[in-house]
Amino acid sequence: MHAVGIIGTGSYLPVRVLTNRELEQRIETTDAWIREKTGIRERRIAAEDEATSDLAVQASREALRNAGVRPSEIDLVLLATSSPDMIQPPVACMVQGRIGASNAAAFDVGAVCSGFVYALSIAGDLMKGNPRYRRVLVVAAETYSRILDWTDRNTCVFFGDGASAVVLGRVSGDKGILSSRLYADGLRWDVIRYPAGGTRHPATHETLAKGLLAFQMDGKAVWRFVEEAFPRAVRDVLASCGLCIEDVDFLISHQANAVLIAHCMKILGLPMSKTHLTVDRYGNTSGASVGITLDEAVRLGKVRDGDRIVLVGFGGGLTSGAVLLKWGP
Numbered sequence: 001m002h003a004v005g006i007i008g009t010g011s012y013l014p015v016r017v018l019t020n021r022e023l024e025q026r027i028e029t030t031d032a033w034i035r036e037k038t039g040i041r042e043r044r045i046a047a048e049d050e051a052t053s054d055l056a057v058q059a060s061r062e063a064l065r066n067a068g069v070r071p072s073e074i075d076l077v078l079l080a081t082s083s084p085d086m087i088q089p090p091v092a093c094m095v096q097g098r099i100g101a102s103n104a105a106a107f108d109v110g111a112v113c114s115g116f117v118y119a120l121s122i123a124g125d126l127m128k129g130n131p132r133y134r135r136v137l138v139v140a141a142e143t144y145s146r147i148l149d150w151t152d153r154n155t156c157v158f159f160g161d162g163a164s165a166v167v168l169g170r171v172s173g174d175k176g177i178l179s180s181r182l183y184a185d186g187l188r189w190d191v192i193r194y195p196a197g198g199t200r201h202p203a204t205h206e207t208l209a210k211g212l213l214a215f216q217m218d219g220k221a222v223w224r225f226v227e228e229a230f231p232r233a234v235r236d237v238l239a240s241c242g243l244c245i246e247d248v249d250f251l252i253s254h255q256a257n258a259v260l261i262a263h264c265m266k267i268l269g270l271p272m273s274k275t276h277l278t279v280d281r282y283g284n285t286s287g288a289s290v291g292i293t294l295d296e297a298v299r300l301g302k303v304r305d306g307d308r309i310v311l312v313g314f315g316g317g318l319t320s321g322a323v324l325l326k327w328g329p
Contacts, residue, residue, distance in 0.1 A: 004127045005176030005325065008067020008167040011295040012058035013282060014044045020157070027153045034157050039258025043160030043283030045145045051085045053094040055163035056141035059291075060099050063137065067167035071099045074167075075133045077106040078123050080115025080140040080287040082316065083147050084108065087198070095139060104137070112192060113254050113315025114182075115287025116140040116164065120311065120323050121180035123168055139165040142286040147194055149214035158257070159215075160283030164291025175328040178308075179240040181233055182321035191221045192316030223260060229320035230264040233312050237322040245269055249307035252297060254314055255279035255289035276302055286315065303327050 019042045020031035034040055046055065056079060064071060079092035092106035111118040116138070123136045141163035148156045196212035197203045207213055230253065238244060245268055253261055258279050265272055276297040278289070285292055290311050297303045305328045314320040 002170040002172055003174075003176035004124050004168055005171035005328070006166045007169040007171065008063045008065075008069065009165070009291070009295040009298050010059045010062030010064070010066055011162065011164040011292045012055050012062065013162045013292070014046045014050060014055070016045045016047060017042050018045045018160075023157055027151060027156065029153045029157060037259065038158060039277070039280050040158065040283050041280050044162055046143045046161040050143070052081055052083055052141045052143045052163075053085050053091050053098070055143065055161065056091060056095045056139045056165070057098050059141065059163035059165040060095055060137055060139050063165035063167050064099070067169070069135055069167050069169070071101040072103055074101040074104045074135050074137045076123070076126065076136045077101055077104050078109055078119045078136065078138050079106070080109040080111060080119040081142055082110060082112040082115065082286055083142045083144055091141065092139070101137065111287070111315065111319045112317055113256065113284070113286045113289070114313035114317070114319040114321050115315070116290040117311055117313035117321045117323055118182060118319065120166070120177075121182055121321060124177040124180065124323070127168060134170065136168040137165060138168060139163065140288040140291050142288045144215065144286055147215050149211060152214070154219060155215055155217050158284045160285050162282055162285040162288045162292050164288045164295055166291060166294070171328065173328075175326045178324045178326060179237050180321065180323040181237045181240065183229065183233065183319065185225070185318040188221070188225065188318045191218045191225065191318055192216070225318050226256065226260055226314050227264060227267065229314050229318070230312055231267045233314070233320050233322035234268060234310050237310060237324045241324060243308070243324075247308055248274065248310055250297070250303060251275050251310045251312065252290055252293050253312045255282070255293055256284050256314070276300070
């Protein structure tokens with residue numbers, strides 16, 4: 001019996017580094033405050049000629065190389081983003097064309113910072129239910145530097161740009177994706193938002209002047225949501241397989257805030273040695289962060305054959321979710 005699992009990972013971070021010290025020169029903040037509240041030292045910023053699709057293409061090519069899969073062998077491209085190149089077409093279609101995945105269907109997934117987890121869950125379920133999908137490319141890419149208000153110290157210090165990708169294929173034995181759980185709390189949709197540019201508030205001189213063409217976030221409300229949603233998603237996905245916290249070998253979460261991640265790990269009773277952080281060096285890369293962190297953990301040898309791994313995401317919508325998998329070819 002063959003299950004669905006990750007057979008290759010990849011990521012891409014822009015070259016340009018933006019440090020806390022540089023932000024001190026722009027806005028009323030300090031390196032010490034940012035480190036204390038978020039754990040972030042620096043983040044990556046896309047070059048002027050780089051957009052979300054460009055980052056996604058780089059991460060996709062690396063994942064395909066690591067999986068030993070040709071683009072023409074991909075049957076579906078799922079791309080998670082909340083900072084697309086433009087309202088339409090789907091970024092997934094741009095990536096599909098540029099990497100040469102000519103036999104693949106393609107569409108975008110919008111779940112903000114939960115994007116990678118949502119897309120991975122959807123891809124896994126599609127592959128389990130439809131034999132036509134033998135190899136699927138799951139990508140998450142964000143260029144938040146283009147949608148931030150760089151005068152708003154309550155948001156701009158958190159975010160960075162980046163992309164991640166995984167290739168899903170058939171794996172043998174008891175390996176692969178074991179279960180997933182996805183959630184949404186639409187009553188709190190306005191906690192994280194980018195108000196203008198769509199059909200409710202089109203991009204006009206007026207909406208620009210009102211500051212509506214920029215990312216907005218209620219940080220305190222986000223914290224309250226995450227300390228509830230993060231542990232619930234982890235416990236629920238484990239329980240769906242008859243497992244408990246003690247059965248977790250490794251956990252990779254959305255890299256929103258190092259202090260928040262440590263807080264949630266403590267709630268779950270898991271030591272920080274069972275997770276990996278990238279937020280200190282890359283900032284919050286929104287939907288791409290789980291995949292970026294997974295790829296780095298794999299390359300560092302922190303993810304080992306046979307490990308039970310939980311991937312957990314949370315973000316705008318409000319959305320959250322977790323995927324449980326057993327690592328191995």
